[in-house]
Amino acid sequence: MxxxxxxxxxxxxxxxxxxxxxxxxxxxxxxxxxxxxxxxxxxxxxxxxxxxxxxxxxxxxxxxxxxxxxxxxxxxxxxxxxxxxxxxxxxxxxxxxxxxxxxxxxxxxxxxxxxxxxxxxxxxxxxxKATTEPLPATTPAGRLAKALANAVVQADSRGDVRQAVRILDSALARPQPDDDPVTQVEVLVYRAELALMLDDPETAADLLDRVKRVVLSEEETERAASAYENAADLAAALRRV
Missing domain, CATH: 3.10.180.10 (2,3-Dihydroxybiphenyl 1,2-Dioxygenase, domain 1)
Structure with missing residues (x-):
């Protein structure tokens, strides 16, 4: 058939x-x-x-x-x-x-x-859709990246937003000098998205303000383009809350 x-x-x-x-x-x-x-x-x-x-x-x-x-x-x-x-x-x-x-x-x-x-x-x-090409390494590099990967599984796959929040809050509470600033932006934006899902616009606004204070190089800004686009969508949603 x-x-x-x-x-x-x-x-x-x-x-x-x-x-x-x-x-x-x-x-x-x-x-x-x-x-x-x-x-x-x-x-x-x-x-x-x-x-x-x-x-x-x-x-x-x-x-x-x-x-x-x-x-x-x-x-x-x-x-x-x-x-x-x-x-x-x-x-x-x-x-x-x-x-x-x-x-x-x-x-x-x-x-x-x-x-x-x-x-x-x-x-x-x-x-x-998977292709016949070999998949790249899937292990996230770095403390923040691992936390983000685990949070995505909890919130985006399982729908457990509160568990994802606990994972990200724990990671954000322990900043390290070698944290990748692009991943930091991605974590902050995703945490702001989760805050809006939990009807907590004040926390979301605070997190988006923190995003603006992360200093990135030109190359890092390009890498963070998707996160910044998401931040703009979240800011638009906040204006309508």
């Missing part, structure tokens, strides 16, 4: 909310019904997701999840982020729905990934 296609079928509390959200991300509705049960089929290029509505369903208690493999991780994230900015004026980083940023995942052989948590509480886990 060949050319088989598997389509995730995920629960939600409101088909209308699901359709509206995924349209923001560039999906189109290929099928929708209200009876005998609310149902919708959504498609974005080769990405297919189907949803069914459940009366009394609580997105906070959802175990719905699926894995999306793509060779253009950054492009897909940029497209989703652009849709969010156009519809909401910002990238959604807190609450439900929301989206994480692409980060290397220690529990996925170092491949980068990000997650979309939709209005139904479903985790759409987008991961870079």
């Amino acid at each position: 060949a050319n088989e296609v598997t389509v995730p079928l995920l629960p939600c509390a409101s088909i209308d909310d699901i359709v509206a959200f995924y349209e923001v991300l560039g999906f189109r509705t290929t099928y929708q019904q209200r009876k005998p049960n609310p149902y919708a089929a959504l498609q974005r290029e080769d990405l297919h997701l189907h949803f069914f509505e459940m009366a009394g369903f609580d997105p906070a208690q959802s175990y719905g999840s699926c894995l999306v493999l793509t060779s253009d991780l950054e492009g897909l994230h940029r497209a989703f982020a652009a849709g969010m900015r156009a519809a909401y004026g910002k990238v959604l980083v807190t609450g439900t729905p929301r989206m994480t940023r692409p980060r290397a995942r220690k529990n996925q052989d170092g491949l980068s990934g990000f997650s979309v948590i939709d209005p139904g509480g479903n985790w759409i886990r987008v991961v870079r």
